[in-house]
Amino acid sequence: MPPKRKAQAALDDDDFDEVEEEALSDQDTFDKLKQALDPVAMGKRARANHAVDAASFLFKKCDQWDAALKPDHANRPLWVDDAGHIILESFSPIFDEAQDFLINIAEPQSRVSRIHEYTLTPHSLFAAVSVGHSSQEIIDKLERYSKTTLSPSVLVFIEKSTSSFGKAKIVLKKNMYFIESDDASVLQRLLRDPVIASCRADADAGLIQEAAPKLGQMAIPGTKMAGINQPTQAAAPPVEPRPSDMIAALRVDEDEEDVAQVHSFRIEDQERNQVIKRCQDIGLPLTEEYDFNNDFTNTNLDIDLNAHTQIRYYQEKALSKMFSNSRARSGIIVLPCGAGKTLVGITAACGVKKSIMVLCTSAMSVVQWRNEFLKWSNIKPEDIAVFTSESKNLFPRGAGIIISTYTMITSTKNRSHDSAQVMKFIQDREWGLLIADEVHVVPAAMFKKVTYSIKSHAKLGLTATLLREDDKIEDLNFLIGPKLYEANWQELSEQGHIAKVQCAEVWCQMTPEFYAEWLKPSSVQKRALLSIMNPRKFQACQFLIDYHERRGDKIIVFSDNVYALEKYAKKLQKVYIYGGTTQTERLRILENFQHNADVNTIFLSKIGDTSLDLPEATCLIQISSHYGSRRQEAQRLGRILRAKRRNDEGFNAFFYSLVSKDTDEMFYSSKRQAFLVDQGYAFKVITRLEGLEQRPDLAFSTPQDRRELLMDVLLAKDADADEEKIAGDMFGSKFASTGSRAKRKNVARRTAGTLSELSGGQDMAYIEYSKSRNKELKKKGMKNDFLRKLTKVPKK
DNA sequence: GACGTAGCAA
DNA sequence: CTTGTTGCTACGTC
Numbered sequence: 001m002p003p004k005r006k007a008q009a010a011l012d013d014d015d016f017d018e019v020e021e022e023a024l025s026d027q028d029t030f031d032k033l034k035q036a037l038d039p040v041a042m043g044k045r046a047r048a049n050h051a052v053d054a055a056s057f058l059f060k061k062c063d064q065w066d067a068a069l070k071p072d073h074a075n076r077p078l079w080v081d082d083a084g085h086i087i088l089e090s091f092s093p094i095f096d097e098a099q100d101f102l103i104n105i106a107e108p109q110s111r112v113s114r115i116h117e118y119t120l121t122p123h124s125l126f127a128a129v130s131v132g133h134s135s136q137e138i139i140d141k142l143e144r145y146s147k148t149t150l151s152p153s154v155l156v157f158i159e160k161s162t163s164s165f166g167k168a169k170i171v172l173k174k175n176m177y178f179i180e181s182d183d184a185s186v187l188q189r190l191l192r193d194p195v196i197a198s199c200r201a202d203a204d205a206g207l208i209q210e211a212a213p214k215l216g217q218m219a220i221p222g223t224k225m226a227g228i229n230q231p232t233q234a235a236a237p238p239v240e241p242r243p244s245d246m247i248a249a250l251r252v253d254e255d256e257e258d259v260a261q262v263h264s265f266r267i268e269d270q271e272r273n274q275v276i277k278r279c280q281d282i283g284l285p286l287t288e289e290y291d292f293n294n295d296f297t298n299t300n301l302d303i304d305l306n307a308h309t310q311i312r313y314y315q316e317k318a319l320s321k322m323f324s325n326s327r328a329r330s331g332i333i334v335l336p337c338g339a340g341k342t343l344v345g346i347t348a349a350c351g352v353k354k355s356i357m358v359l360c361t362s363a364m365s366v367v368q369w370r371n372e373f374l375k376w377s378n379i380k381p382e383d384i385a386v387f388t389s390e391s392k393n394l395f396p397r398g399a400g401i402i403i404s405t406y407t408m409i410t411s412t413k414n415r416s417h418d419s420a421q422v423m424k425f426i427q428d429r430e431w432g433l434l435i436a437d438e439v440h441v442v443p444a445a446m447f448k449k450v451t452y453s454i455k456s457h458a459k460l461g462l463t464a465t466l467l468r469e470d471d472k473i474e475d476l477n478f479l480i481g482p483k484l485y486e487a488n489w490q491e492l493s494e495q496g497h498i499a500k501v502q503c504a505e506v507w508c509q510m511t512p513e514f515y516a517e518w519l520k521p522s523s524v525q526k527r528a529l530l531s532i533m534n535p536r537k538f539q540a541c542q543f544l545i546d547y548h549e550r551r552g553d554k555i556i557v558f559s560d561n562v563y564a565l566e567k568y569a570k571k572l573q574k575v576y577i578y579g580g581t582t583q584t585e586r587l588r589i590l591e592n593f594q595h596n597a598d599v600n601t602i603f604l605s606k607i608g609d610t611s612l613d614l615p616e617a618t619c620l621i622q623i624s625s626h627y628g629s630r631r632q633e634a635q636r637l638g639r640i641l642r643a644k645r646r647n648d649e650g651f652n653a654f655f656y657s658l659v660s661k662d663t664d665e666m667f668y669s670s671k672r673q674a675f676l677v678d679q680g681y682a683f684k685v686i687t688r689l690e691g692l693e694q695r696p697d698l699a700f701s702t703p704q705d706r707r708e709l710l711m712d713v714l715l716a717k718d719a720d721a722d723e724e725k726i727a728g729d730m731f732g733s734k735f736a737s738t739g740s741r742a743k744r745k746n747v748a749r750r751t752a753g754t755l756s757e758l759s760g761g762q763d764m765a766y767i768e769y770s771k772s773r774n775k776e777l778k779k780k781g782m783k784n785d786f787l788r789k790l791t792k793v794p795k796k
Numbered sequence: 797g798a799c800g801t802a803g804c805a806a
Numbered sequence: 807c808t809t810g811t812t813g814c815t816a817c818g819t820c
Contacts, residue, residue: 362814389816407804407815416817443805469806525810562812579813606806606812626811629806 009161049794054510073147078102082151084120103486104128104321105138110678111488120154125161127482130287130329131321135162170276170286171264172457174297175430176201177615179286180264186284187263195278199271212260213294218326220319221304221350222311229753259305267428269455273448276478288330288434288481290457292352298430299398301353303379305346312497315344318485319351322460328352328433330481332461336489337638338498341462342372345435349401350377354432357454358403361438363388366403369437371402387426393417394425402426406442410449412779423453431456436480439463440631444475451479465634499618499646499653501637503676504684505669506544507661508536511705513710516661528715531660532564532624533713535700540658542572542699543692544621545601548654553619554593555601558636560623562605563716568623569603571699576603577612588613607636615644617656628671637676657683 034200077092086106088098091114099116102108106118109607128138139158143150167188168181179196181187184207190196197203267275279286288453305311311319318333326352335341349356360366366388374377385395387404395401408419415423434454436442439461442450461480467473492498510518511534518530531537541557548555561564562578569576577591592599594616604612609632620640626632640653657673659665673683692698 363816403816411803411816413803413817419816441805446804560812607814609806609813611814627806632806 034648048599067148067151069147070149076145076147078142078145078147080148080150080154082153082158082648084154086118086120088116088118090114090116094145099488100317101141101145104133104350107141108486111490112677112680113490113682120157120161122161123244123477123482125158126165126285127331127484129162129165130331130482130483130585132289132324135159138162164284166287168270168284168286172287172430172455175455177267177269178208178264179275180262182260184263185208187265190279190284191265191417193278193282194276196267198268199278201266201268204266207263207265209261209263212262213291213338218293218323218351220311220316220323220347222309222347223316237353262475267477270452273451273479280478285478288458289325290328290330290352291326292328292354292432292457293326294355295432295457298354298432299351301355301379301383301399301401301432303350303353303377303383303401305350305377307344309376311343312340314485314487314492314497315340315347316346318487319347321484321543322348323351328458328460329484330459331484332439332463332466332476332480332482333484334463334466336487336492336498336641337464337635338642339464339487339492339639340497341437341464342369343376343488344463345437345460346373346376348435349373349433352433352458354428354457355399356401356433356435357431357456358435359406359409359437359450360403361406361441362611363390363405365437366405368613369403373403387419387422389419392422406450407447409453410446417625427453427455429455432642433457434459436461439476439480440466440468440473442476444472444479447476447479464638465631466677467631467634469631472493488680493641496647499643501640501653501655501681502684503655503673503681504686505657505659505673506540506686506689507666508534508540509661510663511535513706515662517710517714527664527715528624529713530562530565531663531665532561533561533567533709534660535706535709536701537623537658537660538568538571538709539692539698540689541568541621543575543689543695544656545572546695548619549600553600553654554614554616555619555621556603556607556608556614556617556639557601557603557621557623557653558625559603559623560606560626564624565603565605567712574600574601576605577601577607578605579607581607583755603690608639613642614639618643618645618651619656621656621658623658623670624665625657625672626763629666630672630675632680633672634675634731637681638702671732 021374075093077089077095077098079087084106086102088102089095090099090111092098102116102118105124106120107124109117109119111117125138129135135158139150139155142154142158167180167183167186171178171180179187179190187207191200202208276286314335318335320328322331322333328348333341335344345358358366358369360369366386370384370386374381378636379401383395383397383400385393385400385402387393387402387408389408409423409426431454434450434456434461436447436450440463459480460478466476466483466486489498494502510531514530514534518527545555557568557574558668559568562580565576565578568574575592577586577589581589589599589602590612593602593614606626608614617640620636622636637655640655643651643653645651646653657669659669677683700709
């Protein structure tokens with residue numbers, strides 16, 4: 001390799017370069033290889049019980065830790081490498097306990113059926129310590145489960161990461177934030193940091209010193225045996241002790257032993273996030289815990305789970321992480337859709353028994369949360385206030401629940417008088433617990449605003465998929481807290497808590513005429529539309545709908561593209577819902593889908609991703625999707641996980657992705673699936689649907705039909721623009737004042753009817769128009785430049 | 797209450 | 807040169 005190229009290669013990929021060097025240029029590589037493959041030598045190594053195989057030297061860089069296997073390695077389920085990467089064998093007899101342990105201390109990377117991968121990170125270890133594991137305990141258990149002795153670097157990493165964790169806390173007292181520790185030197189160390197020192201509110205004073213509250217025991221509501229988590233069951237009362245009992249208990253303790261001391265200093269409210277972030281950056285992360293048992297200043301909320309409400313074991317597990325030392329710890333709980341996130345939130349609320357704030361993404365889930373609270377707990381309806389655009393009431397007593405949306409809390413502009421008043425009420429009080437629903441959708445900037453407005457002792461984040469396509473997810477760690485629990489989807493579906501799902505990707509060839517058009521240079525949008533409207537895909541969709549309707553399934557078809565949605569639905573004579581569908585129409589369609597035996601298929605646009613809840617659906621077909629969004633994929637799958645029929649004998653839900661072969665869709669599809677594959681879902685690839693050609697009523701079966709469809713598709717985009725142009729020209733002055741948004745809606749409503757009437761001649765006319773229109777737009781300084789759109793050449 | 801608008805998110 | 811397209815909420819007006 002010439003030096004220049006080699007340097008370049010080294011820049012590109014250091015490791016690879018080195019391996020290549022070793023493999024290709026070294027003279028003794030050949031000897032090594034020969035030696036490695038020599039059966040006698042191999043046998044020797046095997047007898048020596050070393051984790052070495054014929055090719056291992058090739059991976060030197062990635063696999064430095066090649067310690068000897070322990071003699072009983074077969075009974076130990078873990079491989080732990082040098083860099084904190086852990087592989088867990090799910091077929092091990094002690095898989096369950098090993099997994100329980102790993103979830104606490106490491107970040108799950110992928111959990112496919114036989115092999116699960118985890119990584120030790122500072123965050124995951126922080127979470128472990130804050131949940132109550134000691135550094136020694138982590139090392140001991142890892143050592144016990146590992147097939148080899150642990151590498152020194154892993155030991156150092158764990159020691160280093162855990163030693164400083166959990167030393168300092170952030171607490172809310174009398175509406176003020178304090179940094180608290182039982183070790184004054186830790187606080188002094190923090191105050192030596194200029195950033196933290198500048199956030200201090202009581203700069204002139206020394207450290208505050210007071211008696212530490214005694215740790216109590218608490219039972220999680222809704223569990224079969226209260227006290228199941230406690231070492232001494234007799235000592236744990238079945239229900240949370242009333243304050244009076246607590247005071248009595250405290251007095252006894254004070255008599256018996258010396259009371260531990262805690263030290264603290266106060267910080268400015270608005271600097272809370274900065275302090276938390278800074279502490280994390282300097283390796284002394286703060287934990288946030290709420291000792292609600294000893295909070296006698298805030299009014300108790302009269303709430304308990306209904307007598308017959310039982311929570312499931314994984315919900316209990318998640319909550320036990322939150323309440324393990326009888327305090328409410330801030331953090332995030334990850335459960336798949338349909339696994340009962342709401343109930344976890346409600347149970348947590350019943351544990352804390354103080355004023356609760358619930359934040360949701362939409363007004364609809366606000367209503368759902370309210371209903372769930374009434375369903376599972378004995379909360380009085382008047383104690384739940386709903387704060388949305390149409391309802392701005394407050395609770396009458398000293399404590400209560402407010403359910404609201406993120407936008408309601410965070411939007412600062414244009415606040416109406418009523419909502420300003422409610423906001424003041426919210427800002428002026430201390431909240432026991434803040435429940436953040438669908439916490440993954442909340443970008444950090446927005447959540448910061450939330451923490452300014454709502455002073456809460458503890459925060460509980462709930463989500464199904466703790467992932468975003470951007471890197472904003474990291475911030476949740478310091479805005480809310482560490483991940484407390486993450487459920488395994490496969491395990492839950494095996495136990496029938498969520499539906500079993502068969503996933504398949506259906507590869508559809510492009511028809512020659514469509515592919516020829518696709519290959520021509522044109523806009524990205526046009527290409528996307530061509531691959532969505534591919535007649536073979538259409539046929540596959542028709543076939544699958546028919547097949548599953550015969551089986552008695554209820555089917556949802558998703559399309560992000562409204563044009564395609566409308567085309568598909570109309571051609572197949574199915575109902576469809578998209579953003580433009582009126583509220584009453586939506587309800588009518590959903591009602592029919594749920595109860596009318598003749599309506600078994602509905603077509604949904606992106607609307608179905610968030611705002612609709614359809615427990616009847618058992619089969620899901622995706623005909624187009626947005627780029628490589630893993631979250632969307634997971635969320636859509638989640639739509640059928642809560643299938644009502646999931647406990648029927650042998651029941652299976654189905655999830656199909658229709659993909660046009662040899663187009664960009666192939667790439668996006670694999671990207672989108674990454675998350676589900678890691679959750680253990682196997683995707684089958686279907687390239688041929690048996691019996692498809694034999695169907696007599698197959699759509700677009702003649703070349704003539706396909707050509708007509710192609711024409712339609714080719715005109716579609718232009719038609720959109722054309723409509724816009726006409727609208728703009730005819731009502732130019734009117735729309736100029738109302739903004740581009742009105743035009744958009746107008747276009748969406750009007751395209752469908754006129755599409756087939758358009759001819760090529762009119763299309764040409766459009767180009768002429770659009771040029772002049774373009775100038776006009778430029779003059780007006782408008783952003784929408786249609787000529788540019790039209791003449792845009794794809795990147796490739 | 798229907799409609800339009802702005803702003804935001806993916 | 808990021809860049810869409812669709813959807814939702816909250817609010818103001820008629």
